Amino acid sequence: MEKNTLFDKIWDAHVVKSVPAGPDVFFIDKHFIHEVTSPVAFLNLEKRGIGVKYPHRTIATPDHNVPTVDQDQTIKDKLSRMQVEKLRENCAKYGIELHDLGSAHHGIVHVIGPELGITQPGMTIVCGDSHTSTHGAFGAIAFGIGTSEVEMVLATQCIMQSKAKKMRISVEGTLGKGVTSKDIILYIISKISAAGATGYFVEYAGSAIQSLSMEARMTICNMSIEMGARGGLIAPDETTFAYLKGKQYAPKGADWEKSVAYWKTLKTDDGAIFDKELVFEAADIEPMITYGTNPGMGIKVSGTIPSTQGMEGSNKTSYLKSLDYMGFAPGEAVKGKLVDYVFVGSCTNGRIEDIRAVAEFVKGHQKAENITAWIVPGSREVEKMAHEEGLVKILEDAGFELRQPGCSACLAMNDDKIPAGKYAVSTSNRNFEGRQGPGARTMLASPLTVAAVAITGRITDPREVFGK
Amino acid sequence: MAYDKFTILKSTAVPLPTENVDTDQIIPARFLKATEREGFGDNLFRDWRYDVEGNPKKDFVLNNPTYSGKILVAGKNFGSGSSREHAVWALYDYGFRCVVSSFFADIFKNNCLNIGVLPVTISAAFAETLFAAIAANPNTELEVNLLQQTITLLATGASESFDINEYKKDNMQHGFDDIDYLINMSAEIEGFEASR
Numbered sequence: 259m260e261k262n263t264l265f266d267k268i269w270d271a272h273v274v275k276s277v278p279a280g281p282d283v284f285f286i287d288k289h290f291i292h293e294v295t296s297p298v299a300f301l302n303l304e305k306r307g308i309g310v311k312y313p314h315r316t317i318a319t320p321d322h323n324v325p326t327v328d329q330d331q332t333i334k335d336k337l338s339r340m341q342v343e344k345l346r347e348n349c350a351k352y353g354i355e356l357h358d359l360g361s362a363h364h365g366i367v368h369v370i371g372p373e374l375g376i377t378q379p380g381m382t383i384v385c386g387d388s389h390t391s392t393h394g395a396f397g398a399i400a401f402g403i404g405t406s407e408v409e410m411v412l413a414t415q416c417i418m419q420s421k422a423k424k425m426r427i428s429v430e431g432t433l434g435k436g437v438t439s440k441d442i443i444l445y446i447i448s449k450i451s452a453a454g455a456t457g458y459f460v461e462y463a464g465s466a467i468q469s470l471s472m473e474a475r476m477t478i479c480n481m482s483i484e485m486g487a488r489g490g491l492i493a494p495d496e497t498t499f500a501y502l503k504g505k506q507y508a509p510k511g512a513d514w515e516k517s518v519a520y521w522k523t524l525k526t527d528d529g530a531i532f533d534k535e536l537v538f539e540a541a542d543i544e545p546m547i548t549y550g551t552n553p554g555m556g557i558k559v560s561g562t563i564p565s566t567q568g569m570e571g572s573n574k575t576s577y578l579k580s581l582d583y584m585g586f587a588p589g590e591a592v593k594g595k596l597v598d599y600v601f602v603g604s605c606t607n608g609r610i611e612d613i614r615a616v617a618e619f620v621k622g623h624q625k626a627e628n629i630t631a632w633i634v635p636g637s638r639e640v641e642k643m644a645h646e647e648g649l650v651k652i653l654e655d656a657g658f659e660l661r662q663p664g665c666s667a668c669l670a671m672n673d674d675k676i677p678a679g680k681y682a683v684s685t686s687n688r689n690f691e692g693r694q695g696p697g698a699r700t701m702l703a704s705p706l707t708v709a710a711v712a713i714t715g716r717i718t719d720p721r722e723v724f725g726k
Numbered sequence: 727m728a729y730d731k732f733t734i735l736k737s738t739a740v741p742l743p744t745e746n747v748d749t750d751q752i753i754p755a756r757f758l759k760a761t762e763r764e765g766f767g768d769n770l771f772r773d774w775r776y777d778v779e780g781n782p783k784k785d786f787v788l789n790n791p792t793y794s795g796k797i798l799v800a801g802k803n804f805g806s807g808s809s810r811e812h813a814v815w816a817l818y819d820y821g822f823r824c825v826v827s828s829f830f831a832d833i834f835k836n837n838c839l840n841i842g843v844l845p846v847t848i849s850a851a852f853a854e855t856l857f858a859a860i861a862a863n864p865n866t867e868l869e870v871n872l873l874q875q876t877i878t879l880l881a882t883g884a885s886e887s888f889d890i891n892e893y894k895k896d897n898m899q900h901g902f903d904d905i906d907y908l909i910n911m912s913a914e915i916e917g918f919e920a921s922r
Contacts, residue, residue: 274911274914274915274918275911275914277893277907278892278893279891279892279893280891280892280893280894281891281893281894283908283911283914283915285915285918285919285922287922294758294759294810295758295809295810295811297760297761297762298760298761298762298763298811301761301762301763306905308909311915312919322755322758323758323759335759337759337760338759340759340761341759341761344761386809386811387808387809388807388808388809388833401833402808402809402833403809403833403836404809404810404811404814404833404836404837404840405811405812406811406837406840406841406903406904406905407836407840407904409905410904410905410908413905413908413909414905414908414909414912414915415915415919416908416915417904418893418904418907418908419836420891422832452746452803452806453746453802453803453806453829453831456803456829456830456831456832457832483807483833484807486803486806486831486832488832488833551746552746552748552806554746571854572743572744572745572801572802572857573745573802575743575744576744576745576746576801579744669750669755669808670755670756671755671756671758671759678778688748688750688807688808690748690750690751690807691750691751691773692750692751692754692773693750693755696754696773696778697778
């Protein structure tokens, strides 16, 4: 019998047709849209005189540009307001389900999909956003697309893409204390580089991955794109089923039993061949932080910034340009450096577990004087739980400012910008130049490390604070 | 929505050897707020091209009148990060019709092909040859021949072939896009959807 990977099984089941010497016509089960990458797609549909083929397969929410204060009021920024209004208009016109600002399930698109149980094993999921890979945590093929492809999905429910190569990354063993799934993914990217998985779809496996909660798995799959991968996925298991059971859009009753029986078949066959296999040991992973301007530029918090030894030409020039932007020098330690902002949020680490971890860490303590601390829940549901569990009180007592749900300072399309030259330690996914505001200097880390930085005001290993 | 046909492009080139240029650099997020596909070229490489007051930065290649052309020769891992097609719209709107690099990010490359900007992947050695030739003579011309799948440095005849699948090649030559193709197979897609 043919041995297939999990990726093969889902991909092959969604190919409507393979174009000779060309891509596959690939069917999409669920399509998420937001206000920034959809308006031109809708506009082009109008120009072509066609509509949305299967509106029930698309779900919308405004998240990228929305303000994180006064969401009950009209959006002040004119262009952002126009994009959000356009999304409302398009959803109403074509009958697309919209989770609007202020509604019970508003939030970052990659947070609400799983939360509502829309994201399920075996599905194909796309969105005009590269962090769509998040949904791969459920054993789905999920990836980001461009606006032309958003238009294709709206018009036909298909896109045309060639099947990616397959890579398996296994992480074996037990994670140390204070080491989180964010550290796992930052560690992997630092080992293989920001382009190390380009052309591949990654399956994460191994005992350390299997031991993770759904939320922690989402953090890992979310950042697959940061090593260039088309997407990443994890085989569904009892943890996945337990998370989905009872969710609003999850199958119910007999359908549930039937679905679980199918989902249990969604795993890589023993002996299936990957184009590339990598294995890492969980015990080698420590709390991680980035020091440069792409997510591959990461080191352990206690480490030093690599020297330029062995670099030459544009490789060395690009490296030094990056360190210059960050205000760092080769060979320096990062621990102890002063920080100005901390940001907890985004589709990477804006879920309730992340907020719980930060709250537990800072409980009874005060943020450092030099720190401005923002905490932005990934969704209204997360915000609600944070209130109900008393986390908001703990965080506000510690000096954190709680804002309303949205992408916020992860990409600074709204007013949540880090000022030029300032250092922000963020739970988000990208440390690109200007990502969190023009001139802003971003260092990516786990929620625990960010909590430790908030308390000490400096780059800190979370294991060295309060004996935690 | 048909786009420009691409067969043979002969042009001078703009060099940008920086590695890992992400789409946030090509067009920063704060300029993604339009609801139409217009005017993105003005903000191409915004924060590398202009200072905070909006004055052109003299050391950035797009502000150097010595270099111009419809071809951008870029460093390794070009177009990484965000899936924003706006990055390609900005390159197109500015006047680029072809981007050359030794390594492209996946989504960016797909986005290029979807709007008719040709991504040409060459070897790292040939990229070095091109950067050196352009530095030595900014008026040096390149010929990108889609039909032959070759890129040639005209002054020396140094040439390399590049890959593109037959389907996309045909689309680029005729200015067809994927939606035309997909709409023509509606019946098959409907049958597939009904079986889900």
